[in-house]
Amino acid sequence: MANNSSTPAIQFTKVSRHFGDIRAVDNVDVEIKDGEFFSMLGPSGSGKTTCLRMVAGFDTPTSGNIFLYGQDVSQLPPYDRDVNTVFQDYALFPHMTVGENVAYGLMVKKVAKAERVKRVDEMLELVQLTGFASRKPSQLSGGQRQRVALARALINHPKVLLLDEPLGALDLKLRQQMQVELKNIQREVGITFIFVTHDQEEALTMSDRIAVFNQGKIEQIGSPTEIYEHPQTAFVAGFVGVSNIIEGEVGKRITNSTNKFSIRPEKIHFVKPDQNLDSDSYAVNGNIRDVVYLGLYTRYLVEIDGGGDLVVVEQNLKSTSQEVMRARGQAARLMWKKEHISKLGD
Amino acid sequence: MLSRISTYLYKTPKLVLALLLVPPMLYMGVVYLGSLFALLINSFYSIDDFSGIIVREFTLKTYAQIFYPANLEIFMRTAGMAAAVTVVDALFAFPLAYYIAKFAAPRLKTWLIIAVTIPLWSSYLVRVYAWKLILAKEGILSWFINLFGLGGVLDWLLSIPEIGGSSLSLSPIGMFIAFSYIWLPYMIIPIQTALERVPASLIEASGDLGAKPFQTFRSVILPLAFPGVVAGSIFTFSLTLGDFIVPLSLGNSKYFIGQAVYSYQGTAGNVPLAAAMTMGPVVIMIVYLLIARKLGAFDAL
Amino acid sequence: MRSNSTDSTRPKATLGLKLAAFGTILFLYGPMLVIFLYTFTPEEATYTFPLPGFTTKWYGVALFERPDLWRALILSVQVAGISTLVALILGTLAAAAVYRSNFFGRESISFLLILPIALPGIVTGIALRTAIGGLDIPFSFWTIVIGHATFCVVVVYNNVLARFRRMSGSVIEASMDLGANSFQTFRYVVLPNIATALLAGGMLAFALSFDEVIVTTFTAGQQTTLPIWIFSQLVRPRDRPVTNVVATIVILITLLPIFFAQKLSADSSDTEGGSK
Numbered sequence: 001m002a003n004n005s006s007t008p009a010i011q012f013t014k015v016s017r018h019f020g021d022i023r024a025v026d027n028v029d030v031e032i033k034d035g036e037f038f039s040m041l042g043p044s045g046s047g048k049t050t051c052l053r054m055v056a057g058f059d060t061p062t063s064g065n066i067f068l069y070g071q072d073v074s075q076l077p078p079y080d081r082d083v084n085t086v087f088q089d090y091a092l093f094p095h096m097t098v099g100e101n102v103a104y105g106l107m108v109k110k111v112a113k114a115e116r117v118k119r120v121d122e123m124l125e126l127v128q129l130t131g132f133a134s135r136k137p138s139q140l141s142g143g144q145r146q147r148v149a150l151a152r153a154l155i156n157h158p159k160v161l162l163l164d165e166p167l168g169a170l171d172l173k174l175r176q177q178m179q180v181e182l183k184n185i186q187r188e189v190g191i192t193f194i195f196v197t198h199d200q201e202e203a204l205t206m207s208d209r210i211a212v213f214n215q216g217k218i219e220q221i222g223s224p225t226e227i228y229e230h231p232q233t234a235f236v237a238g239f240v241g242v243s244n245i246i247e248g249e250v251g252k253r254i255t256n257s258t259n260k261f262s263i264r265p266e267k268i269h270f271v272k273p274d275q276n277l278d279s280d281s282y283a284v285n286g287n288i289r290d291v292v293y294l295g296l297y298t299r300y301l302v303e304i305d306g307g308g309d310l311v312v313v314e315q316n317l318k319s320t321s322q323e324v325m326r327a328r329g330q331a332a333r334l335m336w337k338k339e340h341i342s343k344l345g346d
Numbered sequence: 347m348l349s350r351i352s353t354y355l356y357k358t359p360k361l362v363l364a365l366l367l368v369p370p371m372l373y374m375g376v377v378y379l380g381s382l383f384a385l386l387i388n389s390f391y392s393i394d395d396f397s398g399i400i401v402r403e404f405t406l407k408t409y410a411q412i413f414y415p416a417n418l419e420i421f422m423r424t425a426g427m428a429a430a431v432t433v434v435d436a437l438f439a440f441p442l443a444y445y446i447a448k449f450a451a452p453r454l455k456t457w458l459i460i461a462v463t464i465p466l467w468s469s470y471l472v473r474v475y476a477w478k479l480i481l482a483k484e485g486i487l488s489w490f491i492n493l494f495g496l497g498g499v500l501d502w503l504l505s506i507p508e509i510g511g512s513s514l515s516l517s518p519i520g521m522f523i524a525f526s527y528i529w530l531p532y533m534i535i536p537i538q539t540a541l542e543r544v545p546a547s548l549i550e551a552s553g554d555l556g557a558k559p560f561q562t563f564r565s566v567i568l569p570l571a572f573p574g575v576v577a578g579s580i581f582t583f584s585l586t587l588g589d590f591i592v593p594l595s596l597g598n599s600k601y602f603i604g605q606a607v608y609s610y611q612g613t614a615g616n617v618p619l620a621a622a623m624t625m626g627p628v629v630i631m632i633v634y635l636l637i638a639r640k641l642g643a644f645d646a647l
Numbered sequence: 648m649r650s651n652s653t654d655s656t657r658p659k660a661t662l663g664l665k666l667a668a669f670g671t672i673l674f675l676y677g678p679m680l681v682i683f684l685y686t687f688t689p690e691e692a693t694y695t696f697p698l699p700g701f702t703t704k705w706y707g708v709a710l711f712e713r714p715d716l717w718r719a720l721i722l723s724v725q726v727a728g729i730s731t732l733v734a735l736i737l738g739t740l741a742a743a744a745v746y747r748s749n750f751f752g753r754e755s756i757s758f759l760l761i762l763p764i765a766l767p768g769i770v771t772g773i774a775l776r777t778a779i780g781g782l783d784i785p786f787s788f789w790t791i792v793i794g795h796a797t798f799c800v801v802v803v804y805n806n807v808l809a810r811f812r813r814m815s816g817s818v819i820e821a822s823m824d825l826g827a828n829s830f831q832t833f834r835y836v837v838l839p840n841i842a843t844a845l846l847a848g849g850m851l852a853f854a855l856s857f858d859e860v861i862v863t864t865f866t867a868g869q870q871t872t873l874p875i876w877i878f879s880q881l882v883r884p885r886d887r888p889v890t891n892v893v894a895t896i897v898i899l900i901t902l903l904p905i906f907f908a909q910k911l912s913a914d915s916s917d918t919e920g921g922s923k
């Protein structure tokens with residue numbers, strides 16, 4: 001019955017976790033599908049890690065229930081749940097070798113020695129650490145420890161693998177490499193991954209779906225493109241990428257609406273001062289107040305006539321840094337397509 | 347079965363906490379604190395002057411006895427000794443502590459810390475005994491003093507009434523040397539710990555701003571090491587106050603607090619007075635600890 | 648930890664500071680060497696220096712002709728052994744309790760455990776004597792153990808708690824996450840990680856108990872531990888050369904465990920720091 005694909009891998013129903021007066025997780029409902037790479041994204045203290053810990057069993061909901069393939073696991077201790085975790089600091093056992101670390105889950109389940117050795121070898125091969133079995137964790141690099149932690153968690157064939165900011169301690173290059181590798185491993189083993197991170201780029205590259213957390217609640221759940229292109233709240237618009245918020249008097253003049261909208265800086269373009277407004281676009285006039293040259297692209301801060309600022313980025317396809325810097329203080333006309341704005345809720 | 351117990355324990359962390367806490371708290375709370383409380387109670391009893399039997403009635407009479415001139419003198423003498431030992435230990439501890447904290451290479455540093463810590467924990471009694479040998483009239487120190495022709499100086503020192511005696515091993519000077527010796531490690535370690543926390547960048551900054559090494563030492567290192575000195579002095583002061591081994595082994599007929607308590611309790615059978623007198627060091631230590639905490643010395647412990 | 652940059656920025660000590668530093672180390676150990684030297688003196692009545700001759704006979708006398716010394720030594724070892732055992736159990740329990748929860752009064756527990764070594768030994772001694780005497784319990788081997796355990800608990804507690812705090816908190820969670828129940832987690836993860844701390848704390852406690860004299864004078868009945876025997880010789884020297892031999896043995900018995908305990912702690916913090 002377990003991997004029936006119509007049953008969600010993980011289901012939260014009205015889950016709350018309060019620490020005294022603090023509502024770390026506040027009435028969360030979410031369904032994570034079988035085989036999905038699901039990310040929980042949010043700033044620190046937003047409740048994403050608490051949700052993960054409740055799935056693992058290190059924490060218990062104050063109210064509500066958590067189901068693992070249809071079974072209510074809310075009250076089970078961690079060792080009775082078919083989920084495994086890759087910890088932020090890896091939590092490798094310092095007194096054991098790499099092989100013993102990876103074999104640990106099998107050892108406590110009293111799996112026969114020969115079987116253990118075989119499966120440890122398979123796992124080490126999967127994470128490309130063949131031949132490292134007899135090393136101690138202290139002799140490994142950060143990236144290698146990360147792989148051991150992954151192998152150790154996967155050897156039990158858990159129904160769901162939890163990853164708690166596992167790439168946070170790695171440097172940028174290694175992190176990008178591991179992102180690709182993690183995604184490949186997930187495809188290979190076909191296990192549901194729940195990935196907690198505060199890094200929006202990481203979430204966007206790896207996930208099938210993302211839940212954006214803020215103050216104990218989920219602000220929005222959706223695919224990376226949905227989250228990025230159609231943020232539903234001001235928080236999501238600001239946390240995932242950079243957004244301009246159009247609202248108030250100026251907003252009304254531009255959009256003829258009292259609603260709040262967001263527009264990504266790369267969707268706004270400079271046009272000639274006399275360019276006419278198309279029916280499918282919005283346009284404003286303003287003054288370039290600041291220019292920051294960033295190599296691949298340039299960021300402009302434009303003060304709109306009548307108040308308010310817009311951030312605009314433009315790739316430096318042809319322009320040199322001297323050219324773009326000259327734009328400072330000049331008047332500019334900006335235009336963007338209507339379809340690129342997103343209406344924001346509260 | 348075990349797994350079921352495990353799950354029950356996992357779900358009742360408060361029970362686990364209680365199971366962990368009850369044995370040590372029963373022991374320390376009931377046996378140890380209970381004894382301290384019994385001591386406190388006894389200090390409010392008195393002894394019948396004729397029969398020598400303890401009268402179990404609340405009285406402040408016994409505390410009043412502490413203020414008899416003879417007993418006050420004991421307190422002053424002991425506190426004076428403790429203060430002198432503390433000052434000398436601070437002075438002697440500093441160079442080694444400074445060297446360990448700021449100059450020694452890592453491997454040497456580990457060894458030096460071990461070398462200082464060993465006598466801190468071990469062989470207290472034997473280390474007192476060593477001074478019995480060294481300070482004896484016919485012993486090694488006198489031999490060296492005479493070798494350098496300083497015998498006259500020693501005789502002059504021993505002839506000073508309050509601190510002298512028939513020989514070094516039977517005089518307050520001898521006690522002072524032994525006390526300073528046995529408590530010295532207790533001063534070195536806290537000073538070293540405090541100095542360890544002075545970031546190298548502060549010392550570099552001071553030099554960068556034009557201070558000569560000695561100026562840096564005086565105006566940066568010394569003030570920052572001060573909490574360590576205070577922390578160390580808690581030990582040297584407290585340990586000296588309560589000790590009766592050194593006075594009994596190396597002293598003369600003049601009593602120190604520990605010695606007085608020992609003999610009131612033992613030969614004189616006056617437990618209430620002994621109890622009241624130990625409250626002296628306890629109160630002094632509590633006041634001292636409070637002041638030390640204000641000065642931030644606890645961080646250096 | 649041992650990077651070159653810290654090496655190059657470490658200033659050089661002046662000769663005077665070096666001399667003072669190593670002079671202090673010599674000063675700490677010199678007196679113990681003097682005792683060792685005196686074990687070879689043929690002189691029985693005084694502490695004459697230079698030694699009037701050289702003999703090794705006192706080692707033979709102490710070892711073969713003094714059953715009272717052997718009884719004292721065995722008693723001291725028994726007291727220290729049992730006190731250490733009690734301290735290991737109570738200290739570890741207290742450390743685990745303080746480490747795993749943030750309950751009210753946590754600070755007071757540390758304070759309570761430290762009291763027996765923070766207060767002068769005489770206070771602990773006379774307090775226990777008053778309480779034991781007041782309850783009409785006869786002074787015995789066990790009253791000595793009760794006294795020693797009070798100040799041994801804190802050294803085990805400190806060592807184990809420090810180790811717990813250095814241990815990454817998530818290894819316990821990781822163990823349970825991988826399917827180990829509480830007992831398996833204790834057996835396979837917690838115990839191996841605190842083993843050296845237990846060993847170090849136990850050795851310290853043993854050494855502390857083995858040469859304790861102040862509390863013992865108050866809690867012992869007719870029993871003579873080795874330190875009590877030495878103390879009686881300090882006040883009224885009767886067997887000077889034999890005392891020197893005994894003192895040397897005591898130094899060895901207390902110094903070695905403490906050396907190993909310190910080395911153990913230093914090494915384990917080294918590997919943690921140096922693992923980067």
